[in-house]
Amino acid sequence: MSIRILAVSQHPALAPLVAGWLVEAFGRPGGRTVEQTTALILAPPKGPEESFVLFDGETPAGTASLAHDDLDSRPDLTPWLAGVYVPPAFRGRGHAGALVRHVEGAARAAGVGTLWLYTWTAAPLYARLGWVEAGREIEPKRNLQVVLMRRDLAGAPA
Template identity: 85%
Template sequence: MSTRILAVSDHPELAPQVAAWLVEAFGRPGGRSVAELTALILGPTKGPEESFVLFDGDAPAGTASLAHDDLDSRPDLTPWLAGVYVPPAFRGRGHASALVRHVEGFARAAGVRTLWLYTWTAAPLYAGLGWVQVGLEHEIKRNIQVVLMRRDLAGDPA
């Protein structure tokens, strides 16, 4: 099957699907609702920000975003690769890697030199894509320790 990646800003009808995935994958008690996240995804941006949806054939099969901020304990770092999610039925097909590369390309085209992410489960995936672990941080909302990673985009081929 063929894949394609669409920007939510060009296809706002995809925002509720992205929000539902994010609540499913990263939600927590007392966290944002699907409606609140949808409004946030479609709302004003603080710089180069965008959410993307990967399609596997005609089926939406994953999402990833470029976000201005993502980790409350590190407001000094920006921008972030955020919300990378592929539903279980579509895993093992390289979709997460394709989404990461797409966000990196979008960020690079916007003049971003360094991109950040945090993860508590997928550090090996990101390391395999050239991301470097720079430390451990405390994720306040979940009260967990996470791995902070960086990707230097300057000098990378487009």
């Protein structure tokens, strides 16, 4: 199968698909709707921001974003790797890693030196990809402890 990754800004019709995945994977009761999330994806960027969709052949098979902000308790940190999601049928094929590397490349191209993420389930995946734990935080909307991670892009393999 051939893999390709497209920027949603170049293919805005993908935004509702990405929004649906994000609401399904990361949404919470009373949180953003698919329509609200779609609008955020298509909103003018605050800095180097972009959402991406990975295609496995002709089938959309995952998403990840470069986001200005992502963790309300840490507005001092920017930008973020956010919303990494691969549907269950496509897991185990390296798609998450490909998406992470793609976002890292986009950040590097925008002159970003350090990229941030938080996770409550996937710290081992990110550690295998060269990310380093930078502490623990509370994600305030869910009142959930998360792992804060960073990736220094200067000198990191592309």
